[in-house]
Amino acid sequence: MKITSSSDSRLPLYQRLSDEWLAKIASGEWQPGEAIPTEAELTQHYGVAVGTVRKAIDCLVNDGLLERNQGRGTFVRRPQFDASFFRFFRQLPATGEQGIPESHILSNRITAPSATVRHALELDADEKVVHLKRLRTIRNGRRFYEDIWLPAKAFHRLAELQPDEFDPLLYPFYEAQCGQIIASAQETLSISTAHDEVAERLQLAEGTPTVRVERIARGYNRKPLEYRIAQGPTEGFRYQIDIN
Amino acid sequence: MKITSSSDSRLPLYQRLSDEWLAKIASGEWQPGEAIPTEAELTQHYGVAVGTVRKAIDCLVNDGLLERNQGRGTFVRRPQFDASFFRFFRQLPATGEQGIPESHILSNRITAPSATVRHALELDADEKVVHLKRLRTIRNGRRFYEDIWLPAKAFHRLAELQPDEFDPLLYPFYEAQCGQIIASAQETLSISTAHDEVAERLQLAEGTPTVRVERIARGYNRKPLEYRIAQGPTEGFRYQIDIN
DNA sequence: GAGTGGTCTAGACCACTAG
């Protein structure tokens, strides 16, 4: 069996295989939660040795796209890293779960993006975006406010829903509603001040310092799918990172 | 050749090998910057197949401890992640290098640790610490103030030096002076306020909000080697993280 | 040209999972 993906034939075989399979995951041919073909099947299908198949799978496992289960099979991992964002306002490190913040969508409309948003999402000049405004409440009562922008081309459906039809966890919701899967993200923290709607929604005086977390979330193909700015009060804010 | 490290013999061979080699790196038997024995030598020495040696090396490469160079050899990597801390006060993402912040040691003394410090460094009840106070200045003139605590047992030499003998990059300096190598770290960001010496050194009014970065840095064996609290003004603060 | 790591093969046997 030939490799169909358009990868450079000078690349190592295992690389080309893992590229091929990445494409299958990205396209949805291999669905999150499902098992991929067994090593034996892949070996036979592509006419390569097991070791090569294993090495290709290794790559995708290391990238967090696949998950092996001895005796069961190899599965497409559902990127579940929304959980990792509970570093946001986490009270104490490793203090156990604290549940999903309450979530209230304030608005969901299609708009023309600002230059900043267009740049962050790498949009063409005339592309529209879906703009969500959201208020979240952590268990301890702290709130934060989010502006979320998504390319209308892929996410227009979100503008057609009622605000109360949204799930508190957006990433699985994007997948269910729009077939778009968030695979990675980059966050930038800074300190800002509350103004206008932010101040009002967070019940803070104008100009109060806030923590600001800016996030660009991307799909498997590294294309930006979501640009998000979250702001919340500084008290009790904690953000924890491991570095190697 | 037998494996000398005390690893559980139920573990896979490649695991035991990589544990063994990790110990060699941690103990300094394999020095940073130097090449480790070739795959052929290791294969013969331990009486295992190349594939197994390669897999063991893979583990250490993935953990960032070794670095392969085709045609040259496999080298012990000098953990150089101080650079990654230039996310701290980085002005714009990927705006190019900004050099090493100027650094001024204000004091270096042996003291009895507070309960917090003792806990962070996992010290016994009567253990002492070296306490460094440091003021750093970024190229753009912004300053931040650091308290740094290290177990006196391994770092007492730092208390015997003159403040101006310290290098601006502490981690290579620890290695050179005390033979201690920092391998990983955990940081926690929060928002605090400036008081006393911090306020004075940063020339901020008492109670001004500050960014606070708390760090526990560990050696190869995961034992805490350094506890550090950095505080700086909130303006211009940016901290960027990639998440997968 | 000698030596290094990089890729790839074609098996064997083991440990775990599920029906």
Add this chain to the structure above:
DNA sequence: TAGTGGTCTAGACCACTCG
């Protein structure tokens, strides 16, 4: 018990580095 991934072997050939 059949099928899965996990470990391990013993080679082959290639690409790169350096003297």
